Structures are given as C-alpha cells and as structure tokens.
Amino acid sequence: MKLHISKPVSNLIKESIKITGSKSESNRSLLLKALYSSINISNISNSDDAIVMEKGLQITTGEVDIHHAGTAMRFLTSYFATQEGKEITLTGSQRMTERPIKVLVEALQSLGADISYVKNEGYPPIHIKGKKITKNKVSLPADISSQYISSLLLTAPSLENGIELELVGKITSVPYIKMTLALLSQIGVESSFVGNTITVSSKKEVATTNLVVESDWSSASYYYGLIALSDVGSQITLSAYKENSLQGDSVLAKIYTDFGVQTTFKENQIVLEKIQKEQLPKVIIDLANAPDIAQTIAVTCFGLGVACHLTGLHTLKIKETDRLEALHTELSKLGANITVTNEALSLEPSENIIPDVAIDTYNDHRMAMAFGPLALKTSLFINDAGVVSKSYPDYWEDFKRLGIVIKEA
Structure with a gap:
C-alpha cells in the first residue's frame, strides 16, 4: 500500500x-504468562509482533514463523530452549535470517541448551530441542541488543537454579533491562542488578497476578x-x-x-x-x-x-x-x-x-x-x-x- x-x-x-x-511490555508479559498460567494480562498490544509472539508460545512442535518480529525471535529462543520436551524450528522473514542471533545462542548453549543452525551459522532459522537447564552462570556482551539480555532474564525464574548473568563491557539500553526486572518483581520474582551482574531467583509458582500493560x-x-x-x-x-x-x-x-x-x-x-x-x-x-x-x-x-x-x-x-x-x-x-x-x-x-x-x-x-x-x-x-x-x-x-x-x- x-x-x-x-x-x-x-x-x-x-x-x-x-x-x-506497549509492544515491549506485552511481549515480556506474554512470555511470563506462558511460564505461569496464574498471570492475566490486560491492555495488550494489538501489534503484529505481539500477535506472532502469542501464537508462537502456543506451538509445541514443528515450525514457528515470527515473520519480522525480532523481539519474538530473541524471546522465543530462550523460551523453547528451556521447555523440556518441546522441539521446534524458529524462523522468520528474509530480513530476520540476516539478523544475528549467535550471541544469545552461545549463551544458552553454555547453560546446556540444544540449539543448532539450520542454514547459516549465527543466524536464523534455528532448531531447538527443549531441555531441563540446571546450570545458572552465564555471560553476555553488554553492548548488544538488550533483548538478548531480557530473553535470558525472563526465562530465568522457571529454571531450577535461576540465573546469574554477567554483562561484559558498557551496558546499553538499561531501561529495557530494568523493565524486565520490574515485571519479574510484579509477579513476585526476586532479582538484583549490582554493577555488571544480574541475578534472578528461581520461582516454581506465582500467585494470581494481573499485569496491566x-x-x-x-x-x-x-x-x-x-x-x-x-x-x-x-x-x-x-x-x-x-x-x-x-x-x-x-x-x-x-x-x-x-x-x-x-x-x-x-x-x-x-x-x-x-x-x-x-x-x-x-x-x-x-x-x-x-x-x-x-x-x-x-x-x-x-x-x-x-x-x-x-x-x-x-x-x-x-x-x-x-x-x-x-x-x-x-x-x-x-x-x-x-x-x-x-x-x-x-x-x-x-x-x-x-x-x-x-x-x-x-x-x-x-x-x-x-x-x-x-x-x-x-x-x-x-x-x-x-x-x-x-x-x-x-x-x-x-x-x-x-x-x-x-x-x-
């Protein structure tokens, strides 16, 4: 048009x-709701990105196509990597196959995740076999997209031992990281952000919570x-x-x-x-x-x-x-x-x-x-x-x- x-x-x-x-708040809230069914969301975004995120979270096997949604690509990578028994191929538009994902994939692999590249190393599409993750120490470059960081933090409370994330270098997009931690706090998840280290505690269950976006x-x-x-x-x-x-x-x-x-x-x-x-x-x-x-x-x-x-x-x-x-x-x-x-x-x-x-x-x-x-x-x-x-x-x-x-x- x-x-x-x-x-x-x-x-x-x-x-x-x-x-x-907000698209940013909606996608974070949707991922948390997928981890904890006791969460309700109101005033959710009507954007394409939020729609493909919500649909993607409902798939357990096969292909998940997130089109142009970069946030969904980053968030769903961590989500599916930590969901034992789920096996999917995560893909998107032509431009999405040109956007790097290697930093996040390597961080998840260091925790024990089973992720492989379907075509070009470092780029989508990626094949993910969900596993139980018990390791909890991981590092990421701090000057990359904050979505890589938030992706790990959002899935952290569902892991057996949570996560201790070290950010290496000068941190960028700090407000988006703080948004993620604030949403975790709203559902009762404990976290700390001191210097370049972020710690998120494990939490098996969450009380009924209404997240207003x-x-x-x-x-x-x-x-x-x-x-x-x-x-x-x-x-x-x-x-x-x-x-x-x-x-x-x-x-x-x-x-x-x-x-x-x-x-x-x-x-x-x-x-x-x-x-x-x-x-x-x-x-x-x-x-x-x-x-x-x-x-x-x-x-x-x-x-x-x-x-x-x-x-x-x-x-x-x-x-x-x-x-x-x-x-x-x-x-x-x-x-x-x-x-x-x-x-x-x-x-x-x-x-x-x-x-x-x-x-x-x-x-x-x-x-x-x-x-x-x-x-x-x-x-x-x-x-x-x-x-x-x-x-x-x-x-x-x-x-x-x-x-x-x-x-x-």
Whole structure:
C-alpha cells in the first residue's frame, strides 16, 4: 500500500487518541504468562509482533514463523530452549535470517541448551530441542541488543537454579533491562542488578497476578513529532500512560521540551502542548538508552530546520533494516544534509524541504511512522505504508483524525 499524505487545513491540532499497550511490555508479559498460567494480562498490544509472539508460545512442535518480529525471535529462543520436551524450528522473514542471533545462542548453549543452525551459522532459522537447564552462570556482551539480555532474564525464574548473568563491557539500553526486572518483581520474582551482574531467583509458582500493560511510548513519539511541527497552542491527549513508566522511551517527555513540547500527566493520560519556545541552534542527544526514538527525533529536527547530533545508535544497524543508512537515504531525498556513522547521526539545518518525495520504508514500521509527522510541513508519499501494523496497526487512521489528508496512491 502506497499512501500520499499532506497538510491538514490547519496546523493547529486539538485531539485525543487512545494507544494500545506497549509492544515491549506485552511481549515480556506474554512470555511470563506462558511460564505461569496464574498471570492475566490486560491492555495488550494489538501489534503484529505481539500477535506472532502469542501464537508462537502456543506451538509445541514443528515450525514457528515470527515473520519480522525480532523481539519474538530473541524471546522465543530462550523460551523453547528451556521447555523440556518441546522441539521446534524458529524462523522468520528474509530480513530476520540476516539478523544475528549467535550471541544469545552461545549463551544458552553454555547453560546446556540444544540449539543448532539450520542454514547459516549465527543466524536464523534455528532448531531447538527443549531441555531441563540446571546450570545458572552465564555471560553476555553488554553492548548488544538488550533483548538478548531480557530473553535470558525472563526465562530465568522457571529454571531450577535461576540465573546469574554477567554483562561484559558498557551496558546499553538499561531501561529495557530494568523493565524486565520490574515485571519479574510484579509477579513476585526476586532479582538484583549490582554493577555488571544480574541475578534472578528461581520461582516454581506465582500467585494470581494481573499485569496491566501501559500504552506504548514509542507510538507516542510520533505525536511528540507532530506537536513539535504544529502551531503554538496545539494539543494532543494520549492514553493510557503513567508518570513512573517502565519504558525507556518515556524520556520523550524530557527530550521534546527542547522542541517546545510540554508534557502534562493527568491521571492515566498525557497532554502534549506546543508552547512558544526559543529554538535551539543544535540538539545533542545520547540515545543509547532509547534508540527506537532516533528516527522520530531526526525527522523532527529536519522538519524544524534544527541541527542535531544523535549518538548511542549502534543497535540500529541490526534492526528491521539498517536504520542509520535508511535515514541517510530517505532524508537526503527530501533535501537534508545528513551524515551517519556506525553509531551516530548528524544533521545540518535545512530551510527547504523537497515536496512529494516517495519515502521507502524497508519493511521497517518505524521508518513509515517517523516520517508521518512531516505531513505538517510538506506533502509526501509513503511506500509500503501498511508496514505500521508491526507495532501500531491504527497509525494512519489515527493520523486522519488529526486532519492530515491521507489517500491511497
């Protein structure tokens, strides 16, 4: 599906939007529920990723195809490796077969797991024979995707001796690790995170627990981008959110004050408002703990004509696409002066935006959604716009409610 998106009648926006549960929290909660049937989940994400995760957890033998869902690939690898008697082949899309899994597989093998590669060493698909795991000491590089780390931590309480995980080097995406540990705490699992060592205790049974998934802060990022690019006085109310969020992307509330966006917490909602603010000459942000919002911020800066230097982005190279190179290509089409390295992005101020450019999305939901707010500045095409279903199926319909003109091309 190719969409043409363009400016609303007015850039003064007033609207309320309800966003479904966080994909990150939903997938963690689903895995815990598979381990402990006494857990109930509410406000679960309606994303493709959560759907394939839930379906995958129900399979006991044969093939499990998780399509583009990287989180499901990492989480299900540990889950099936520790489920005695289950035997599956875990596979996904063409891009998924290019995304490395070796670090996690080797960690699980060191614990005694039976995992082998079906085609290329270090990459999916992988064949897993579930075994009883009794070893509990394992190490991982600390600067890799936090999903490898969370994958081990989530399955840890179901193991006979829990897990003692040593993280080697500088730790990245700490908020996602803390989210995992906080969810374990909610179901009564004891853990500690001291220095570079994380310990999770074994727990055979869990009392009846209702996990309420907070709405997705990554999805909220696109509304922050919209408000930043809108007229002063614009206001969007989003639900359901909480001030003491487990999600690392909640740092949006602080970051977007630089773009004149004020966040007010009201009960289970956040109100985003564009206020008059002196424009910064350059924005410098380390996003090592929240890399998923880098695309949104880069597009916001481009739309505002603001220079930026974003660092801590090394994990973006192994996402649904190489997001740094994708941003370089697509923003350049629009007239941006942008440079990228293996872990950073720099953007110079641009006064002119080339209209009606076709943005390629690379099977990456965040590439499609990050460019949506730019409709307040220019008209553009979004190729393969339906890719948003991976995390936010209602994205385009919700944008229509804001007055943005969206038509199939």
